[in-house]
Amino acid sequence: MSPSFKQLRYFVEIVDAGSFSLAAERLFIAQSALSRQIKEMEGMLQVALLVRKPRHVETTPAGRAFLEAARRILAELTEASAQARQVERGEQGTVRLLHSSSVPLTPACTAVLRAYQAKRPGIRFEISQASSEQQAMEIEEGRADLGLAREPLLRRLPGVEVDPLYEERLVLAVSSAHPLAHEESVALDRLREEPFVSLPHPDRGGLSHRVAQCCLERGFYPRAAAAISRKLSQLALVEAGFGVALVPASLGRLAPPGVRCVPLADAGCDTRCDTRVLLLSRRDAAPAAAALAQCLRVALSPR
Template sequence: MLTSRQLRYFVEIVDAGSFSLAAERLFIAQSALSRQVRDIEQALQVTLLIRDARGLDLTPAGRSLYGNARRILAALDDAAVSAVHAERGTEGTVHLLHSSSVPLGPALLAAIARHVDAHPGVSIDIATASSEHQAHEIREGRADLGLAREPILRRYADLQYTPLFRESLMAVLPATHAMASCSSVPVAALRNERFVAQAHPERGGLGHRVADLCRAHGFSPQPAAVRSRKWSQLALVEAGFGVAIVPASMAKMAPTGVKAITLEDARADSGVLLICRHDATAITRRLADALVATCTEAAD
């Protein structure tokens, strides 16, 4: 495995056109520089440079390594600069995950837009991931923030879980359903219905919360023939495959063939959490604070 130092030495030799000049620029002994090149050639089992009376000449392997080395070193330099800007909170990308049961509604999108306007050097990359999976992605460094639906079954000590808001759960039925004309229904009225979403045995989130709510009323959700844990469950309801219980924010985005009905239970609600690392970068922390402030203002 080559090191970045070896790549820099090799690029400097080629750019200088001689070992002696490269050694002067790098402030190291020429013999040490020659030894580094021999180590690279030995590691790769190729010849990189040919020295003759005219100077240095690159072999095909040398030309290939030189081009790739310059690109790698440039990327490393960019990464270092980006890290400094990210720590200062002036520039970088924040990777934001959200569950499909936590739609980015007007309030959250407005907060994101305001944040981007206030910090022109910051970009935000948004993707969906299950509530349970978000924590793993953030912990592994592949994401920075998560908008997850409670409950989260497995929590990590190095992550911070901040409650953002709670919202009502609603029943969504096909518009042709016998209860579609009702303004509200008891949770128990769904006992004999087929649910197009089922809880995963190893995941929390919306499915787990709905299953708990139904069990509190003496039954377990019966699975429909066609099911989905994703946003597509609303399409399945519209197609008549069954019913679902979803958050109010999700119910507002239901297609025209779906009727959203209030559940007659004060416990029929669900919370949303903001997940991030305790040692989150400055730009991540600023966006997190902006989202928390927006949700706090909305609650007031």
């Protein structure tokens, strides 16, 4: 057995007070009960910690060594208790945020993170990329707290809450040498014969599925280019001339110099070529993650 927190506190209080009687007064307990606790602890340790003198109490050599350790343990326990309370209030801890490669951290998003952290300096962020489906699984299994994904999400998991955040227009990304590069806008049905560098994956939702939906609404399915990617690298393939891509406007702003982004023309179409960003969170989210999720909803959702 090991000494209890109460016994350590009693021992330190006796040393600080210099006597059992004064320590008992400060602790609001009977002197006999205090003496019993110290005797029990000394028996447990099998060493004498204190020597009673006529007017005061002194520590033995073993007691002096034990005192230093006892103070450290009490301080660490006090700090751990304070940290636990801060975590419970959402004032300290780590929030693990995932985002799809097609959902770049825009200035609006990072402004939310900065404002949130400024009010809660004890919070740290761990941010990494993952596909929409992987985000949902990581959050469901407790390895992540929040996710920023592109619709559609193919599978809904019971422990994951899904909230729409905002919509973006899709734009056409083409090589600057492509004949469409200098058009003011391009109708989607003009891309029927163009090779697309990104196609849907049967087990993953997100941007490529939304692009395919838009194309199907115009009566065709995207043709596969000789090289395809569902990641940010698709823009490099566009620049190299492998084909074209439909990307959100925020992603288009990250395009390399050899890529031009052209608006899509919706004239005569029943639906817009847009894409929606989703916020994924645990239904039983910790206070810090729940507070950040609410900040993102308020700041990024349309009024």
